[in-house]
Amino acid sequence: MIKIENLHKTFALTKQQRKELNTDQKIATAVQDLSFTCQPGRIFSLLGPNGAGKTTSLRMIATLIAPTSGQIQINGIDALKEPQEARKHIGFLTGSTGLYARLTPIEVIDYYADLYGVDKHMREKRKEELFTLLNMQDFLHKRIGKLSTGMKQKVSICRTMIHDPSVVIFDEPTSGLDVITAENIIKLIRSCKEQGKTVIFSSHIMSEVDLLCDDLAIIHQGQLKFNGTMSDFRTQMQTSNLTEEFIRIVQAPNSAL
Numbered sequence: 001m002i003k004i005e006n007l008h009k010t011f012a013l014t015k016q017q018r019k020e021l022n023t024d025q026k027i028a029t030a031v032q033d034l035s036f037t038c039q040p041g042r043i044f045s046l047l048g049p050n051g052a053g054k055t056t057s058l059r060m061i062a063t064l065i066a067p068t069s070g071q072i073q074i075n076g077i078d079a080l081k082e083p084q085e086a087r088k089h090i091g092f093l094t095g096s097t098g099l100y101a102r103l104t105p106i107e108v109i110d111y112y113a114d115l116y117g118v119d120k121h122m123r124e125k126r127k128e129e130l131f132t133l134l135n136m137q138d139f140l141h142k143r144i145g146k147l148s149t150g151m152k153q154k155v156s157i158c159r160t161m162i163h164d165p166s167v168v169i170f171d172e173p174t175s176g177l178d179v180i181t182a183e184n185i186i187k188l189i190r191s192c193k194e195q196g197k198t199v200i201f202s203s204h205i206m207s208e209v210d211l212l213c214d215d216l217a218i219i220h221q222g223q224l225k226f227n228g229t230m231s232d233f234r235t236q237m238q239t240s241n242l243t244e245e246f247i248r249i250v251q252a253p254n255s256a257l
Contacts, residue, residue: 001198002038007070030056032222042214043193044200053222054202058171062092091165093173101145105155116163130158134184150181168192170201206242220250
């Protein structure tokens with residue numbers, strides 16, 4: 001379970017950044033007073049246009065960056081007071097793989113299994129499950145620097161899931177991937193739900209949201225614009241499809257929400 005309350009994040013702007021943004025403001029607000037809950041066994045989608053604060057929010061939930069204020073709980077653990085403990089429950093996947101090019105997938109996965117303290121028996125079981133799901137057997141012993149983008153993303157998925165986390169965070173996981181690799185990730189997200197995991201993901205692809213989502217939140221300029229179930233969202237729609245309704249909500253003045 002993920003529970004965030006009144007999450008707020010500001011960044012200090014350098015002189016160069018203020019010049020590029022054409023502003024005299026020394027502080028930029030990325031996320032403002034954000035609150036929502038993600039339940040186990042359900043898929044929660046965090047939506048918003050570029051620069052809305054989605055990735056910043058997900059990185060705060062994953063304990064990669066600290067909020068300026070607010071609270072984050074991961075399975076009842078205060079992630080601000082006990083980030084190391086919270087991380088044991090979290091798997092975080094982004095489109096930026098950050099993999100060491102000279103290692104092989106097997107070496108990377110074993111390294112992360114060691115970091116998470118996964119015992120040998122469980123490690124081999126998890127590797128077999130993930131390698132089969134993602135059809136990775138043909139490139140497990142090739143250097144990562146020689147792999148395609150889709151292959152690297154599969155390695156990142158294994159790295160994310162090797163410790164069998166109960167909370168899984170996907171930040172635009174299918175962005176730029178071929179259809180087959182994207183479909184493998186969709187299967188993984190569904191599998192996480194079936195296993196009772198808490199799943200939160202962001203995506204620009206509304207068909208994925210339509211296919212997977214149980215609950216969703218829409219943010220714009222760091223502020224919450226909608227928070228509810230997918231059923232509620234459909235019931236309240238004032239347009240003919242999800243994309244148009246998303247645009248309507250994002251562009252609506254605050255007084256109209």
